[in-house]
Amino acid sequence: MVGSKTRAPRKKGRIASSTTAPAPSPAPESPASASAHSPPSPRRQQALVNIFADAFAHVLSSDRLPTLLQEIKQALYSRDFGRAFRNEEHLAAYAARWSPTRALCYASVLARIETHLEQLARREPCEPGASPDPRPTLRMLSIGGCAAEHVAFASCLGHTRRSGTLRLLDAAPWEHVASALQARLAADVALVDPSRLAMTFVRADVLCLGPEALAQHVGSAPSIVTLMFTLNELYAEGVIGKTTALLRHLGHVLPAGSLLLVVDSPGSYSEAALGRERKRRYPMQWLLNHTLLEAETPGYAWHRLESEDSTWFRLPEGLSYPIQLENMRYQMHLYRISKSQPVRSTSPSMGPGPE
Numbered sequence: 001m002v003g004s005k006t007r008a009p010r011k012k013g014r015i016a017s018s019t020t021a022p023a024p025s026p027a028p029e030s031p032a033s034a035s036a037h038s039p040p041s042p043r044r045q046q047a048l049v050n051i052f053a054d055a056f057a058h059v060l061s062s063d064r065l066p067t068l069l070q071e072i073k074q075a076l077y078s079r080d081f082g083r084a085f086r087n088e089e090h091l092a093a094y095a096a097r098w099s100p101t102r103a104l105c106y107a108s109v110l111a112r113i114e115t116h117l118e119q120l121a122r123r124e125p126c127e128p129g130a131s132p133d134p135r136p137t138l139r140m141l142s143i144g145g146c147a148a149e150h151v152a153f154a155s156c157l158g159h160t161r162r163s164g165t166l167r168l169l170d171a172a173p174w175e176h177v178a179s180a181l182q183a184r185l186a187a188d189v190a191l192v193d194p195s196r197l198a199m200t201f202v203r204a205d206v207l208c209l210g211p212e213a214l215a216q217h218v219g220s221a222p223s224i225v226t227l228m229f230t231l232n233e234l235y236a237e238g239v240i241g242k243t244t245a246l247l248r249h250l251g252h253v254l255p256a257g258s259l260l261l262v263v264d265s266p267g268s269y270s271e272a273a274l275g276r277e278r279k280r281r282y283p284m285q286w287l288l289n290h291t292l293l294e295a296e297t298p299g300y301a302w303h304r305l306e307s308e309d310s311t312w313f314r315l316p317e318g319l320s321y322p323i324q325l326e327n328m329r330y331q332m333h334l335y336r337i338s339k340s341q342p343v344r345s346t347s348p349s350m351g352p353g354p355e
Contacts, residue, residue: 039108040155042316047190048107048155049100049321052147055184056096060322068093085172095147095177101325105313106152106228109263111159113334116305120222120259121162135196138164139223143206144230146174150181150199151191158192165198167217171205207234207242214246215253222257225250229330232264232284235272240287247291251300256339260302262288266310266331285309285331292335299340306334 040048059065072094075084085091110117121136138157142149145168157164168178178201186194202217209217218225234243250260264270270284285307292302314327 039111040104040159042318044155044159044191045104045107045316046319047188048103048151049319049325051151051154051181051184051188051191052096052100052103053322054188055180056092057322059092059096064089065093065096069097088173088176091146091172091174091177092180095181097323099147099151100321101313101315101328102148102229103151103155104315105328105330106148106263107155107159108313109261109332110152110156113259113261113306114160116259116334116336117156117224118160120224120257122221135161135163138162139166139219139221140164140226141167141169141217141223142226142228143169144233145226145228146170146172147177147181149226149228150178151185154185154192154197157196163196163198166200168199168201169204169206169217170201171203173203175201175203207239207246209246209249211249211253214249218250218253218255218258220255222255222259224259224261225254226261226263228261228263229265231262231288232270232272235284235287240272244287244291247288248297251292251297251302251337254300254337256300256337258337259305260292260335260337262333262335263330266329270331285333288333301338301340302335303338304333304335306332308332 053060062068068090072084072090075081085094117138121138140149140153142153150166150168153164153166168174178199182197182199185191185197204213206214231243234246254260264284267283271281272284272287289304293304309331310329311332312327312329315325319325
């Protein structure tokens with residue numbers, strides 16, 4: 001299913017979590033007491049996984065969980081994404097099993113790029129006669145985004161003094177999962193004050209969105225767009241041209257100063273086959289850089305800010321979750337967009353990309 005989380009994380013590294021019940025939620029951590037540029041503390045990481053443990057307690061304790069996980073893994077292995085993410089039961093099981101580690105990893109990545117996020121955040125204009133909100137607002141659009149991005153963004157806000165607006169855009173029916181997580185975030189303030197997080201879920205196939213529709217999801221203010229373990233799946237599905245077009249659409253509709261964050265599997269796990277016979281294979285990173293940095297892009301330009309070909313995220317010692325979680329390895333690339341003078345033709349070039 002295009003735009004959804006289409007592969008369970010590969011089991012890499014030593015198991016680092018216990019199988020005991022989750023610890024009670026820690027008291028809220030004052031943003032002023034911790035460096036906004038440091039990784040989330042173990043206490044904040046425990047608060048993050050507690051959100052999943054509480055939101056999906058009925059799933060984690062269900063006798064059906066092993067069967068559901070096996071069904072999901074078999075469907076993903078067969079690349080039958082419609083079957084893997086066909087209903088709320090499958091999605092809740094996926095979120096309970098694989099999203100906590102992803103969320104912890106994404107939260108650490110967002111903390112790593114905090115300097116760039118600080119520059120991106122803007123203060124909201126207030127209504128006439130209303131008191132101004134002293135907190136700047138960070139906007140994030142997560143393409144293929146669901147449970148992990150949702151909770152990681154909440155952790156990011158709780159680590160600073162910002163408010164945030166989050167739009168999750170995915171082709172699978174994640175509404176129930178997103179609502180369950182938002183309810184737990186509202187009930188447990190250890191991670192973030194719920195008044196600081198506004199979340200919207202949109203069910204849509206991103207590859208079917210034209211520039212006008214995409215512009216509505218992006219908005220008029222600078223934002224961060226994320227493709228977390230999503231871009232390689234779009235490429236690998238054999239829709240190279242549509243995926244290239246999506247990246248070009250983003251280049252035209254994103255306001256100047258916006259960020260694009262790509263996180264995915266490293267090395268040979270992120271390769272796509274090109275050509276009619278699909279014999280030539282190219283790394284996802286090469287395809288991405290070819291489109292953003294090498295191809296001609298009238299009216300805008302991407303600038304690479306940070307890049308990591310392969311790095312480990314390791315779970316902290318003593319982390320408590322009802323089932324075992326694993327460490328994970330990933331690649332990360334961050335870009336910022338700048339805009340030049342408008343060109344005469346406002347229609348973006350939507351060529352098919354490399355073949």
